[in-house]
Amino acid sequence: MIEAGSLIRSLSGRHAARNFHTFVINEIGRAIISGEFPVGSVLASDAVMMETYGVSRTVLREALKTLEAKGLVEARPKVGTRVSPKSRWNFFDSQVLAWHFHAPADPVFYSNLFAVRAALELPAVEGAARHRTAEDVRIMKYWLHQAATAGDSVEQFGLACLEIHAQIAEASQNTLLRGVVGVVELLLALALTRQPETLQAYCAQSIENLEAVIQAIEAGKVDIARERLAEGIELDHRRIIAGS
Incomplete structure (x- = not known):
């Protein structure tokens, strides 16, 4: 691992x-x-x-x-x-997933990854909206600020976004849903290295979506949290498939 x-x-x-x-x-x-x-x-x-x-x-x-x-x-x-x-192959192993970053682009595999991400992360965000604590929300907001102030640092932006997704899984109180983090990291890495000319716009849209997700989680609005996270997943999907 x-x-x-x-x-x-x-x-x-x-x-x-x-x-x-x-x-x-x-x-x-x-x-x-x-x-x-x-x-x-x-x-x-x-x-x-x-x-x-x-x-x-x-x-x-x-x-x-x-x-x-x-x-x-x-x-x-x-x-x-x-x-x-x-x-x-154990496709949920974080190393096995990470090695796919260096493999030739495979749109079918990427689409399968997104299907798995949606199957795990949408229930996770629903659980987070129901079970979140004040500490969960504080951590998410901290990492949102780190993403928003990342500037040209792809590393800071990517790590901050990953931490938000990890905290969503943690806040769901379903330990099995934490398995989504490795999938999210690979897809984030792919999204951040596709279409460099539109990277700034992508990051801005991602922050907007994540902010809306966190606000919905804090307010306990399950449907809105799920809807806005689904929009973020689709944003990543379009970006990666278009750049493959």
């Missing part, structure tokens, strides 16, 4: 401190998701990968175990490590 916000931080070139284990996981994971290592293909031998990535056998084996736990590969006796069918 990776920390929420890691993908958005990487947009400005700032990455979390890495170690050999995470380096190998990221290199192989991205290659699988991008299709460089196709489904059904067998990865190179341990000796070749150890030389390629400059790591020990222990580090490589641990990395492959992590990838296997995510459903991306499977080790077979006398065959080697094979890339698993997509049906076995």
Whole structure:
């Protein structure tokens, strides 16, 4: 697992401190998701990968175990490590989602992501409007201010928006709905890197929508909160699909 916000931080070139284990996981994971290592293909031998990535056998084996736990590969006796069918991939894993940012644009996959986001986040915002506390609202307003004052910082804007969505999920009091955060982060990262000529207008519209959502949550207006969040989801959808 990776920390929420890691993908958005990487947009400005700032990455979390890495170690050999995470380096190998990221290199192989991205290659699988991008299709460089196709489904059904067998990865190179341990000796070749150890030389390629400059790591020990222990580090490589641990990395492959992590990838296997995510459903991306499977080790077979006398065959080697094979890339698993997509049906076995854990698409709710934050790293697996983040690796899709580097993959070729796939409008069908993006539309599926939005369907999942709506299925999770619309019930979350309804729950937030019913169960929010004063502290929930305070946190949302704080991050809204951070987004509104981000200026040219894509990182600050993206992280602030992500925190708002995370707090909506938290305020819903349904722990299962927190799984939407990884999906939201990938879609935010995609939206922030599409159509740069209209980025400022997109950010302004996003802030307006989020402000309306927070006001509706604070007032306990369930239908309005759902409606305005749906508008924000559609804004992201149009932007990403048009820029793909």
